[in-house]
Amino acid sequence: MKQLLANRVKTLTPSTTLAITAKAKELKEQGIDVIGLGAGEPDFNTPQNILIAAKESMDAGYTKYTPAGGLPALKKAIIDKLARDNSLTYKANEIIVGVGAKHVLYTLFQVILNEGDEVIIPIPYWVSYPEQVKLAGGVPVYVEGTQEQSYKITPQQLRDAITEKTKAVIINSPSNPSGMIYTKEELAELAKVAEEKDILIVSDEIYEKLVYNGIEHYSIAQISDAIKARTIVVNGVAKSHSMTGWRIGYAAGDAAIIKAMTDLASHSTSNSTTTAQYATIEAYNGSQETVEKMRQAFESRLEVIFPKIAAIPGVKVLKPQGAFYLLPDVSETAAKTGYLSVDDFASALLTEANVAVIPGSGFGSPTTIRLSYATSLELLEEAVRRIEAFVKAKWQD
Numbered sequence: 001m002k003q004l005l006a007n008r009v010k011t012l013t014p015s016t017t018l019a020i021t022a023k024a025k026e027l028k029e030q031g032i033d034v035i036g037l038g039a040g041e042p043d044f045n046t047p048q049n050i051l052i053a054a055k056e057s058m059d060a061g062y063t064k065y066t067p068a069g070g071l072p073a074l075k076k077a078i079i080d081k082l083a084r085d086n087s088l089t090y091k092a093n094e095i096i097v098g099v100g101a102k103h104v105l106y107t108l109f110q111v112i113l114n115e116g117d118e119v120i121i122p123i124p125y126w127v128s129y130p131e132q133v134k135l136a137g138g139v140p141v142y143v144e145g146t147q148e149q150s151y152k153i154t155p156q157q158l159r160d161a162i163t164e165k166t167k168a169v170i171i172n173s174p175s176n177p178s179g180m181i182y183t184k185e186e187l188a189e190l191a192k193v194a195e196e197k198d199i200l201i202v203s204d205e206i207y208e209k210l211v212y213n214g215i216e217h218y219s220i221a222q223i224s225d226a227i228k229a230r231t232i233v234v235n236g237v238a239k240s241h242s243m244t245g246w247r248i249g250y251a252a253g254d255a256a257i258i259k260a261m262t263d264l265a266s267h268s269t270s271n272s273t274t275t276a277q278y279a280t281i282e283a284y285n286g287s288q289e290t291v292e293k294m295r296q297a298f299e300s301r302l303e304v305i306f307p308k309i310a311a312i313p314g315v316k317v318l319k320p321q322g323a324f325y326l327l328p329d330v331s332e333t334a335a336k337t338g339y340l341s342v343d344d345f346a347s348a349l350l351t352e353a354n355v356a357v358i359p360g361s362g363f364g365s366p367t368t369i370r371l372s373y374a375t376s377l378e379l380l381e382e383a384v385r386r387i388e389a390f391v392k393a394k395w396q397d
């Protein structure tokens with residue numbers, strides 16, 4: 001038989017996050033009491049007003065195709081949101097609504113990358129960036145933001161990584177997995193390099209609403225009109241409004257890029273689900289009270305759980321400023337408890353301590369593990385007790 005699969009998918013690696021979640025589920029089904037700290041989604045229901053808007057739209061018969069790039073009323077709600085929250089002005093032809101921020105990013109790389117074009121991806125990164133870039137024929141170029149530099153890259157690192165082939169840099173602030181946020185000044189410095197070297201900026205702002213310690217989210221597109229012109233802002237309602245399953249995301253940026261993305265969507269997904277689009281209109285136009293309540297819940301969990309994680313022997317951890325993840329460096333903990341790698345340590349945590357965490361190797365950061373605090377405080381505290389007991393029982397100086 002001829003080769004079944006295209007070369008394109010031969011090196012495709014499945015999401016590590018989903019793999020651990022599947023393993024944890026398997027153990028749970030065997031009756032083992034596993035605590036999952038792998039979650040990449042808020043543990044709250046979608047707010048009631050959004051559910052009602054979705055039902056009302058179905059009852060009114062709005063269940064047919066919409067324009068491929070999204071309902072005009074939703075684009076208007078997004079334009080208003082960008083003006084209100086980010087002081088950014090866009091026109092309808094500069095907005096596309098897609099099937100979650102993930103698919104919007106996928107479509108974006110498909111329309112901006114030629115074979116061999118390079119995209120700079122800061123480490124630690126969200127698992128899908130490298131795969132999406134490669135699927136579009138691009139080449140990921142990694143730049144490491146070490147823990148010592150708060151998991152952020154410097155302007156000099158960015159400058160050094162840019163070549164003739166560089167098309168774009170991805171900025172994800174607040175970051176998954178590190179929870180770190182670039183300051184306005186840091187963004188301005190990175191933007192200066194992007195402008196000088198004439199590259200695009202892909203700004204993934206999906207965790208915009210989950211920021212702590214009084215920090216305010218700032219979009220790199222706000223720096224200047226010139227920077228806005230070379231930035232594609234990607235965002236959505238998954239994390240902000242606890243709407244992961246509704247699959248709505250959007251991009252805002254250059255009209256020609258948005259048109260190409262819309263044309264591509266018209267031959268791939270068509271529109272994103274009509275009901276979900278109506279729900280998102282309410283998410284943006286309705287009360288934002290529940291968004292703030294969810295943010296506060298995450299922040300209070302972080303306050304409780306952070307010092308406990310930091311106190312586990314060998315752990316080196318920075319206090320995150322956003323998102324809902326902690327990214328402790330556990331290389332010393334793994335070594336002192338007899339594991340050759342952090343991956344092995346994470347596997348043992350699952351099978352022996354029954355706590356599921358995501359090994360950082362999937363984020364380009366093999367000395368770390370990612371712990372999600374999108375779960376109840378009670379479970380978080382029990383998980384930390386288990387990890388601590390596991391480490392103390394095995395620790396050898």
Ligand SMILES: Cc1ncc(COP(=O)(O)O)c(C=O)c1O
Nearest residue numbers: 100101102126176206236238249
């Ligand atoms: C950094 C980052 N970007 C994008 C996404 C995708 O979000 P969506 O559910 O809207 O596709 C996620 C989801 O985990 C994420 O963590």
